[in-house]
Amino acid sequence: MKKFLKVLISMVLLLIGFTAFHSTAEAAKNPISPKQSRITYTLKDANGVAYKVYFAGVREKKAIASYNRGDWAGVWAGANPGDLLYKGNYTLYTQKVGTGQIKQSRHYFKDYTLNSTKRTVHMYPSKYKGQPDILAVAEIESSNSETASWYYMKNGVLTKIVDAGYTLRAQVLGKNSFLIAGYDNAEGEWYFxxxxxxxSKNIFDQYDPIYNNPGAVIRNWKKHWQ
Structure with a gap:
């Protein structure tokens, strides 16, 4: 019995050692360490499989937006005084939860300014079974205009599905359906x-609804991003 227990303990220790070695070797091959990520989200695909998504940069600069700055960290429509900003060359990476391997995606953002305060990189968590989480990488264009590239996990790959332009970030209408709103300064009107x-097919359709009372729609706008 004692001999059996010794053999069993030896096997367990060997397995633990192999697992630790395998994880260390796998981590050594990774393009980045999770600690290098400026923004990290957990995205689930349409089947509920979870992935870590890392937004990591090189040649990164950090600043606080200020009226005293005449460069990229100055105050403008895209940065209020005191906003925390980063600028660099960023790439998106993915890691299936429960594994040690980090994969580099093909999505690259050169000279990107990240407004951490305004969360220009954000996500829309799924509210419905069969709907994937959406990651948005946005750029502020003006006081009432922002554009964002939307991504989701499909078959283990971070996949871009649409570029969206708007004034108000999307709210979820239903399964795989979203509503965005834009304001036309010249006309003084909202459009949707x-x-x-x-x-499943990585495609999207767009429909432009007309509301009888757009002001009420705006007043009741919900924040579904985080």
């Missing part, structure tokens, strides 16, 4: 677009 995503 409904986006319908098909994650």
């Amino acid at each position: 677009s409904e986006l319908y995503l098909d994650p």
Whole structure:
């Protein structure tokens, strides 16, 4: 019995050692360490499989937006005084939860300014079964305009599905459907677009609804991003 226990303990220790070695070797091959990520989210695909998504940069600069700055960290429509800013060349990386391997995606953002305070990199968590989480990488264009590239996990790959332009970030209407709102300064009017995503085919449709009382729609706008 004692001999059996010794053999069992030896096997367990060997397994632990192999697992630790394998994890260390796998981590050594990774393009980045999770600690290098400026923004990290956990995205689930349409089947509920979870992945860590890292937004990591090189040649990164950090600043606080100020009226005293005449460069990229100055105050403008995209940065209020005191906003925390970063600028660099960023890439998105993915890691399936429960594994040690980090994969570099093909999504690269050169000279990107990240407004951490305004969360220009944000996500829309899924509210429905069969709907993937959406990651958005946005750029502020003006006081009432922002554009964002939307990504989701499909078959283990971070996949871009649409570029969206708006004034108000999307709210979720239903399964794989979103509503965005834009304001036209010249006309003094709001306009709306409904986006319908098909994650299985990586396609989307767009429909522009007309509301009788757009002001009420805006007043009741919900924050679904985080």
